Amino acid sequence: MSTASTALAEPRSGVRPAPAGRRTRLRMRRRTPLWLLIPAAAVLLPLFVYPIYQLGLLSVLDFRQAQVSGGQPTRFVGLDNYLTLLRDGKFWSVLLATVGFAAACVAATLAVGAALAVLLTRVSRWPGYALSLAAMAAWAAPAITGSTVWMFLFDANLGLVNQVLGLDGHNWTYDRYSTFALVGAAVVWHSFPFVMVTLYAGIRAIPEQMLEAAALDGASHWRSFWQIVVPMIRPLLVIVVIQSIIWDFKVFTQIYVMTGGGGIAGQNLTLNVYAYQQAFAASEYGLGSAIGVVMMLILLVVTLLYLRALRRGGEPL
Amino acid sequence: MNVRLAKALAAVLVAGLLVGGCAPATAPSSGGGDDKTTGTLRVWLFDEPNRAPKQRVIDEAVAEFTAAHREVTVDVQYLAVQTRSERFRGAFNDPASAPDVVEFGNTxxxxYVAAGGLADLGADVDGWAEGKDLGPDLRASATTDGKLYGVPWYLGVRALYYRTDVFAELGLTPPTSQEQLVAAARKIRAAKPDLFGLAVGGKYTFAALPFVWDAGGDIAATSGDRYTAAINSPQSRAGIKAYTDLIKPDNCPPQQCADLTGGKTVELFASGKAGMAILGNFNRTAVEAGAAKGKYAVVPLPGTTPGSIAPAFAGGNNLGIMKNTQRRTLAADFLKLLASKKYQQQMYDAMGNLPTLTSARTELAGKEPFLRPFLDTIAAGTRFVPLHPGWGKIDAQAVIPTMLEKIVTGQATVEQATDEAATAITAALAQ
Incomplete structure (x- = not known):
C-alpha cells in the first residue's frame, strides 16, 4: 500500500482501525462515487436509455400502424430495415445533403454569432441593448412562426423582398441551392443568438488587464482576438460547436415549413424530414427507427471525434 | 440502509426495463361487444375554417337525437384536419378514450380498416330506408374486401373555374375539349402575361389525376385482390404528359408552378392571378372572398374527346363507427340521423357540402345553378384512388407530386419519372 493512498484512507480522528475493517472501509470509499451517481442514473436511465433501447428494438421489427393497434402480429426482421435503407439511393443523397447543409449552417452560425458577440463588447450601451433585444427576439420566435414569416417575406408574388428588389415572380425555392441558402439563413437567424450570448459571456469573463497588456505590447484587435480571446473561451466554443452540429444536423421545422416538406421533387430533403416523410407519416415505424439509429450513431461519432481532437489540442475540458 | 435503498432502486429499474422493454407497445385487442343504451355517445367531427354553421346543424341533430333517447348525452369534438391521423392512431391504440361515431376522409x-379500427356497417345500411339512395359508385368508395366500413356523408368534386371577364375580352368560349382548354390557356397567357392561363401545380395531385383517368390510365390496376402500379402504362403516360405540358412558360412557368399545391391554386384564382383553375365546389367561398368574385363561372373539366367530361376524383368524407364502441346501436342510430336527407340538405345550406344521397342531389340541382357543372361531373362518373392502406403511404411519401415535379423541372423524362413512381406505388400496395 503506497503512502499516498494510506494518507487518503486515514480517518481524521487519527485512530488506526483494525486492518480488516480498514479494507472494508476503503472499499466503501471507493464505491462512494458510484452511489452518488444513482440519482442521476435514476433520471437518465428511464429518460434516455429506455427510449434509445425502444428505438433500437423497433428498428429490427416489422412495425407499422397495423402492428401498433394490434391488427397484425409484430415480426422480427433482423437488419432488413437497415438494408432497405442502405440500398436506397435516395437515403445516401439525402444524407450527403444533410451533412453539407449542417456544416454550412454551423460555420455560418458560429461566424455570425462570434462576430456579433465581439461587436457587443465594443459598442456603447444603447446600441448594445438594441442588438441584444433583436437577437433575443429572433431566439424567442418559435421555429414554425419564424419560418412562416420568412416565407411571407420571400413569397414569389406577394413577398416584400421581391417587391423591394423588383424581382416579381421570382421563386426563391425553385433552385435547389437557392432554397438551401434561404432555409440556411433562417436556421442561422434562429440559432446565432445562443452562440452570441454564450460567447459574449465568455469574452466578458476575460480579465481586462490581459487585453490591455496585449494592446500595450502592440497587438492588433485581430491578433488579440485569435491569441487571447479564442484560447480563453475555448471550452465555450466546444459547447456551442457541438450544440450547433446537433441542432443543424437535426433541422426539421425550417425545411418542413419553408420547402413544403422537402422542396420540388424532394430536392431539399434533410435526414430528419426524410425520416418523417418516408417512415413516420407513412406509419413505417420500424424503418423510421432505423433512420433514427443511424442519425444517432453519426452524431455520436462526430461528437466523439471533436472531443478527441480538442483534447489532443491540449486544453482539457 | 443506503446500500439497500440503492440496491432496491437498481432492482426496480432493471425490472422495469426488462418487463416494459421486452416488446414495443401494442394496443390491447378488445372486441368492443358491449351495447349500452345509456351514457355518453362520443362523436368526432372535423373542424372547419368557419365552423359555426356546421356546429349549428350538428347541435340541432344532437337535440333531435337526445329528445328521442332521453338517457343519452352526445359529446361532439371537432378535430383539426391536420392532426387527424395522430388523433385517430391514438384512438385505435387506446380504445378506452376512443369515440363511437367518427367523420373521416374517404381516402x-x-x-383505418387495416388498423382494425372501424366497424362493418353493411347490415346497418342495408336495413336503413334512406341507405338505398346511396349510389353504387359511392358505396364502392367505402367498401374494402367486400365490407362497407363507412357511410359517405358528403362529396367534393373539382371542375373548371374560369374568369368570365377575361374570356369575354379575348373572345373565348368555355372549353369543351382538352385541346380547346390548352388553346384557351395559352391564349390568355399570351394576351395577359401577368395571368397564368390555367393554374396547375406540381403538388396538385387531384388536378393531374383527371388527365390520367381521361387518357384511360390509372394509378394502379387490380387483378383479384392484388394491386400493381399502372402509372407507367402508355395511357397514364399520355395523361401525365398532357398535364405536365401545361406547366410550361406559355401557360404556367415551372419557376412558379412546379411547387404549387391545390390550396395555392385556389389563392391564385381567387386573387385574380389566373384565367382558369381546377377547383372544387368546396372552394366557392374562398373564390367569392377574393378579387375574382362575380367574375367567374364553372364548367366541367373537359376530356380529350370533344364534349366529354374528364373523370373527377370523388373526394369527400364518410361517417363511421369505431369497432371498439360500447354503444353500437346508439352509434348506428346517430350516424343514420346525421347521414339522413334532412341533415345532408342542411349541411349543404350551411357548408356547401354536396349530399351523397341521390335524391337530395337531384333536388338541389333544380334550385342551385352553381352546382350544375359539379353534378354533371358526378353523373359522368367519378374515380377513386386505390382502396388500399398503402395509399396513405403513397400520399405521405409524395410519390405523385415528386413524379410530376421531376418531369416539370426536367430532372427526368416522363418515362423515367413514371417508372420510378410505379416502383414506389407497387411496393406500397404490396404490403
Whole structure:
C-alpha cells in the first residue's frame, strides 16, 4: 500500500482501525462515487436509455400502424430495415445533403454569432441593448412562426423582398441551392443568438488587464482576438460547436415549413424530414427507427471525434 | 440502509426495463361487444375554417337525437384536419378514450380498416330506408374486401373555374375539349402575361389525376385482390404528359408552378392571378372572398374527346363507427340521423357540402345553378384512388407530386419519372 493512498484512507480522528475493517472501509470509499451517481442514473436511465433501447428494438421489427393497434402480429426482421435503407439511393443523397447543409449552417452560425458577440463588447450601451433585444427576439420566435414569416417575406408574388428588389415572380425555392441558402439563413437567424450570448459571456469573463497588456505590447484587435480571446473561451466554443452540429444536423421545422416538406421533387430533403416523410407519416415505424439509429450513431461519432481532437489540442475540458 | 435503498432502486429499474422493454407497445385487442343504451355517445367531427354553421346543424341533430333517447348525452369534438391521423392512431391504440361515431376522409378509410379500427356497417345500411339512395359508385368508395366500413356523408368534386371577364375580352368560349382548354390557356397567357392561363401545380395531385383517368390510365390496376402500379402504362403516360405540358412558360412557368399545391391554386384564382383553375365546389367561398368574385363561372373539366367530361376524383368524407364502441346501436342510430336527407340538405345550406344521397342531389340541382357543372361531373362518373392502406403511404411519401415535379423541372423524362413512381406505388400496395 503506497503512502499516498494510506494518507487518503486515514480517518481524521487519527485512530488506526483494525486492518480488516480498514479494507472494508476503503472499499466503501471507493464505491462512494458510484452511489452518488444513482440519482442521476435514476433520471437518465428511464429518460434516455429506455427510449434509445425502444428505438433500437423497433428498428429490427416489422412495425407499422397495423402492428401498433394490434391488427397484425409484430415480426422480427433482423437488419432488413437497415438494408432497405442502405440500398436506397435516395437515403445516401439525402444524407450527403444533410451533412453539407449542417456544416454550412454551423460555420455560418458560429461566424455570425462570434462576430456579433465581439461587436457587443465594443459598442456603447444603447446600441448594445438594441442588438441584444433583436437577437433575443429572433431566439424567442418559435421555429414554425419564424419560418412562416420568412416565407411571407420571400413569397414569389406577394413577398416584400421581391417587391423591394423588383424581382416579381421570382421563386426563391425553385433552385435547389437557392432554397438551401434561404432555409440556411433562417436556421442561422434562429440559432446565432445562443452562440452570441454564450460567447459574449465568455469574452466578458476575460480579465481586462490581459487585453490591455496585449494592446500595450502592440497587438492588433485581430491578433488579440485569435491569441487571447479564442484560447480563453475555448471550452465555450466546444459547447456551442457541438450544440450547433446537433441542432443543424437535426433541422426539421425550417425545411418542413419553408420547402413544403422537402422542396420540388424532394430536392431539399434533410435526414430528419426524410425520416418523417418516408417512415413516420407513412406509419413505417420500424424503418423510421432505423433512420433514427443511424442519425444517432453519426452524431455520436462526430461528437466523439471533436472531443478527441480538442483534447489532443491540449486544453482539457 | 443506503446500500439497500440503492440496491432496491437498481432492482426496480432493471425490472422495469426488462418487463416494459421486452416488446414495443401494442394496443390491447378488445372486441368492443358491449351495447349500452345509456351514457355518453362520443362523436368526432372535423373542424372547419368557419365552423359555426356546421356546429349549428350538428347541435340541432344532437337535440333531435337526445329528445328521442332521453338517457343519452352526445359529446361532439371537432378535430383539426391536420392532426387527424395522430388523433385517430391514438384512438385505435387506446380504445378506452376512443369515440363511437367518427367523420373521416374517404381516402383514409383503408388505413383505418387495416388498423382494425372501424366497424362493418353493411347490415346497418342495408336495413336503413334512406341507405338505398346511396349510389353504387359511392358505396364502392367505402367498401374494402367486400365490407362497407363507412357511410359517405358528403362529396367534393373539382371542375373548371374560369374568369368570365377575361374570356369575354379575348373572345373565348368555355372549353369543351382538352385541346380547346390548352388553346384557351395559352391564349390568355399570351394576351395577359401577368395571368397564368390555367393554374396547375406540381403538388396538385387531384388536378393531374383527371388527365390520367381521361387518357384511360390509372394509378394502379387490380387483378383479384392484388394491386400493381399502372402509372407507367402508355395511357397514364399520355395523361401525365398532357398535364405536365401545361406547366410550361406559355401557360404556367415551372419557376412558379412546379411547387404549387391545390390550396395555392385556389389563392391564385381567387386573387385574380389566373384565367382558369381546377377547383372544387368546396372552394366557392374562398373564390367569392377574393378579387375574382362575380367574375367567374364553372364548367366541367373537359376530356380529350370533344364534349366529354374528364373523370373527377370523388373526394369527400364518410361517417363511421369505431369497432371498439360500447354503444353500437346508439352509434348506428346517430350516424343514420346525421347521414339522413334532412341533415345532408342542411349541411349543404350551411357548408356547401354536396349530399351523397341521390335524391337530395337531384333536388338541389333544380334550385342551385352553381352546382350544375359539379353534378354533371358526378353523373359522368367519378374515380377513386386505390382502396388500399398503402395509399396513405403513397400520399405521405409524395410519390405523385415528386413524379410530376421531376418531369416539370426536367430532372427526368416522363418515362423515367413514371417508372420510378410505379416502383414506389407497387411496393406500397404490396404490403
Amino acid at each position: 383514409d378509410l383503408p388505413e
